[in-house]
Structure formats: C-alpha cells, structure tokens
Amino acid sequence: MSLIRNILNSRSNEDGNFFLNLKEILGYKPKSKSLYIKAFTHRSMNIKDNDGNAINYERLEFVGDAMLSAVIAAYLFEQVPHGDEGYLTKMRSKVVSREHLNELGKELNLIGLVKSKIPKSNFGNNIHGNLFEALVGAIYLDKGYKFCERFIYERVINPHVDIETLEGKVISYKSLLIEWCQKEKNTFDYEVYEDTGRDELKHFSVKLSINNKVVSKARATSKKKAEEKASKRAFFAFQKQIARRT
Amino acid sequence: MSLIRNILNSRSNEDGNFFLNLKEILGYKPKSKSLYIKAFTHRSMNIKDNDGNAINYERLEFVGDAMLSAVIAAYLFEQVPHGDEGYLTKMRSKVVSREHLNELGKELNLIGLVKSKIPKSNFGNNIHGNLFEALVGAIYLDKGYKFCERFIYERVINPHVDIETLEGKVISYKSLLIEWCQKEKNTFDYEVYEDTGRDELKHFSVKLSINNKVVSKARATSKKKAEEKASKRAFFAFQKQIARRT
Known part of the structure; x- marks a missing residue:
C-alpha cells in the first residue's frame, strides 16, 4: 500500500x-x-x-x-x-x-x-x-x-x-432521409457549425432544415455524427411518412 | 402474459x-x-x-x-x-x-x-x-x-x-496424499459408504484414516469427488508436513 x-x-x-x-x-x-x-x-x-x-x-x-x-x-x-x-x-x-x-x-x-x-x-x-x-x-x-x-x-x-442500426435495418439515417427528400421533391439543408462550448473536446452542432424549416438539431463530437443524430431525430418525426426499407 | x-x-x-x-x-x-x-x-x-x-x-x-x-x-x-x-x-x-x-x-x-x-x-x-x-x-x-x-x-x-488446482499446482489431492503416505510409511484408508440421507440425489461419504486414525470426512455426489474432498481436507491439515509439488 x-x-x-x-x-x-x-x-x-x-x-x-x-x-x-x-x-x-x-x-x-x-x-x-x-x-x-x-x-x-x-x-x-x-x-x-x-x-x-x-x-x-x-x-x-x-x-x-x-x-x-x-x-x-x-x-x-x-x-x-x-x-x-x-x-x-x-x-x-x-x-x-x-x-x-x-x-x-x-x-x-x-x-x-x-x-x-x-x-x-x-x-x-x-x-x-x-x-x-x-x-x-x-x-x-x-x-x-x-x-x-x-x-x-x-x-x-x-x-x-x-x-435498428445494429440489426442492419438502417445503415444511415442521413442517407434514408436524403433519399426520401429527393423522392418527395423536398429541399433539405444540413447547417453545421463548431459548437465546442465549455467542453474540452471539439463539438459540432447541426441544424437540419427541410423545405427551409428547421426540423431537428443535434450536437456531437464529429460533423458526421451530429448529422446522423439530427437525421435520426427527423426520421422519427417523419417516420409515418417515410417508407421504411427493411 | x-x-x-x-x-x-x-x-x-x-x-x-x-x-x-x-x-x-x-x-x-x-x-x-x-x-x-x-x-x-x-x-x-x-x-x-x-x-x-x-x-x-x-x-x-x-x-x-x-x-x-x-x-x-x-x-x-x-x-x-x-x-x-x-x-x-x-x-x-x-x-x-x-x-x-x-x-x-x-x-x-x-x-x-x-x-x-x-x-x-x-x-x-x-x-x-x-x-x-x-x-x-x-x-x-x-x-x-x-x-x-x-x-x-x-x-x-x-x-x-x-x-491451486486451477493453476495446475495440484492435480489431485488424493494422489498427493497417497504419495506422501507411501514416502512417510504411513498407512491410509478411504472408507466409502452410500449416504444419500434426505437428498434426492445419490450421495457418498468418505472417512479418510491415516495410521488408523480418522483425519477427515467428506460427502459428495460421487465416490471420486468425496475422496478428493476428504484428501484436500487432510492435505490442509497436514500441509506443513507435506512437501508441495509446484
């Protein structure tokens, strides 16, 4: 000791x-x-x-x-x-x-x-x-x-x-969402900005807009993760409208 | 449900x-x-x-x-x-x-x-x-x-x-004990009898005597296990006298 x-x-x-x-x-x-x-x-x-x-x-x-x-x-x-x-x-x-x-x-x-x-x-x-x-x-x-x-x-x-992701049902919510937007002729925009705030580690925030209206926000340690998170949130908001690919 | x-x-x-x-x-x-x-x-x-x-x-x-x-x-x-x-x-x-x-x-x-x-x-x-x-x-x-x-x-x-057994230091307490008895010219005897008592499963009891004195007892679901258990108990009682094989 x-x-x-x-x-x-x-x-x-x-x-x-x-x-x-x-x-x-x-x-x-x-x-x-x-x-x-x-x-x-x-x-x-x-x-x-x-x-x-x-x-x-x-x-x-x-x-x-x-x-x-x-x-x-x-x-x-x-x-x-x-x-x-x-x-x-x-x-x-x-x-x-x-x-x-x-x-x-x-x-x-x-x-x-x-x-x-x-x-x-x-x-x-x-x-x-x-x-x-x-x-x-x-x-x-x-x-x-x-x-x-x-x-x-x-x-x-x-x-x-x-x-869902683990089961391989959804590979990427972002690609799912983009596919749906294109099919439905919706415009979409991922606005990404650095948002480290008081964290030691670099963080990014994302605002996802569909048809010029912000539909979800997310924050994570990489751009990719933040976009995926925001897409997932949007996905659950729109899931009745989005045909699920299984 | x-x-x-x-x-x-x-x-x-x-x-x-x-x-x-x-x-x-x-x-x-x-x-x-x-x-x-x-x-x-x-x-x-x-x-x-x-x-x-x-x-x-x-x-x-x-x-x-x-x-x-x-x-x-x-x-x-x-x-x-x-x-x-x-x-x-x-x-x-x-x-x-x-x-x-x-x-x-x-x-x-x-x-x-x-x-x-x-x-x-x-x-x-x-x-x-x-x-x-x-x-x-x-x-x-x-x-x-x-x-x-x-x-x-x-x-x-x-x-x-x-x-000790897991580490492979002791393979079998019974063989260790017998070896020691033979080396030291001690007599030994494993008296085994069925002793199921109130258990559903068959059980065996063992009395281990060295030089005609009971030194340990044990009970288990097989003869072999009961003998090993009794040997282990005797081993710990005599361990200062028994040279350890590592």
Missing part, C-alpha cells in the same frame, strides 16, 4: 488535474483511488507492488471486458426479444468491437490521463479501447455492478447503441 | 413440485415465475408468446453465460494477483468449461425440472450445462446481480473452484 501511496502522491504532484478530469468523466468521486491510477498506468512504467505484481491497466481490462459483456447481454436480451442466442451474440460483438471501444476511449480522451514511459504518439490505436475497458473494470471494483451498469448505459448504450 | 399464465397453470397442475424443487435449489422464492418456467422449457415444446417469439431456455443461456463470466472474472482478478490478462482468461475458461457446467447442472439435477417433448434420454450431455446457464440468467433477470453473484459463489466458486 505504501508503494501505491507513493505513486498516488507523485501522480498528484505531477498531474493535479488527474482526479479532477476523472471525476468529470465518471460523474462521481472515486472511492478507491489506487484502482483508477492502475487503470491509467501503462506497463512501460514498470511499477510493481510490494509482492512483485505489475501495476498497470492490463488486468483491469479483463474485468472491464467481462462487465461490458454482461451489461450488454442483459440489455440485448430485453431489447431484442426475437433474437436467438447466436443472433444476440453477434449483436453484442458489434457493440463491443475493438473499433467501437477505441472510439469510446477516444471520445473521453482517456489517453490524456495515461502515465507512460513511451511517447503517446507511439501507441497503437487499440490503447483507446483498452483504457476504456480498464476504466470500466476499475469502476466495477470500486463501486460495484449497479454503478458500472449505469456508466455503461450513460457512455455506451444510450448515446451509441441503436437496435 | 395470458399465454405465460396458461403455461404456468398447466405446469403447476402437471408438476406441483416444480416451484418447490426450484426453491430448494435457489434458496429463495422466485419473484418472476415466468422466467424460471422459460429456463426449464425445451425448444421441442414449441411454445411462442403473443408476439410470436419462442419461449424456451436458449436465450437465457446467453445472459447466464455472460453473468458467469463477469462474476468469475472479478473473483479471479482478486484471487490471482500475479496473473496477467491471458492467464486469467485461461483460468476462467477452465471454470466455465462445457464439462464443468455440465457437472454443475447434473449435480442440481436440473434435467429433472425440464419440460420437453423429446424423451430426456435423447438429450445430449450438454443439456445439463445449458440448463445451468439458463438458470443463472433467470436469476439475474429476476433478482439482479448481487443475488446472481451469491448463487454463483454458493454453487460454483465455493464448492468447486480451487485456485
């Missing part, structure tokens, strides 16, 4: 913002700080505890991966009542794909919190997803399943998981 | 013992009975809900498998501090191996609760493990993670998971 305390202290001195930034991401104050320090310690730091066990985020990934799988399994079970075991497994693997986890880690800018002896530019792309998994593992071990489940809902399921 | 109620009623009439037996296994009274009925309905029954979705245990296996993986991941993380991600993954796959899950299902005689149009003698061996997973899934959905975790500890981890 004394070793962990040393690392903790050196961390606070070097990076007073670590726990402040972390609290922003978590939405609560960590109980067991050492777990989160571990979740953001790269193996290149070569730190060991008093028993000689390595302190880095890799073992936490194992726990985080399992918790993501469990929470998403239960979610899909409820949301996709017609899907059999194999279908649910396939859907889950889309949600927790390497690519998607990397996006989630990037979105939270987790790499900004990591402590490493290797320059950050040398990391591969997978570090983002690995840190995200490790963080989920730390949350579970620190605060239990309910908290961890809530974090996964807030950060993964609510903003990113759309059953 | 009315359909589920019908199945529920027909089930109670045909097999009044279903919920009684279930309560014995669970150690609590189920809240959502329909989940457990689902967990013990084979696809051959060909039952569908009002939306046309199949009612059988297969989808619940997906949830149960995920919960087993999560609970055991967290357990191994704490218990095996020196193991890296890959090592922990390997250990978990031993605990939740098809073979082990089948044993767990058999131990609880879950097949005795299943409703099917196929004669039970025609089922393959995997049905035991599948039912066990489905039951774990039903417990999670009915009572939440904490309850499910407790069930997994009581039925899987406490009676069956031994870190």
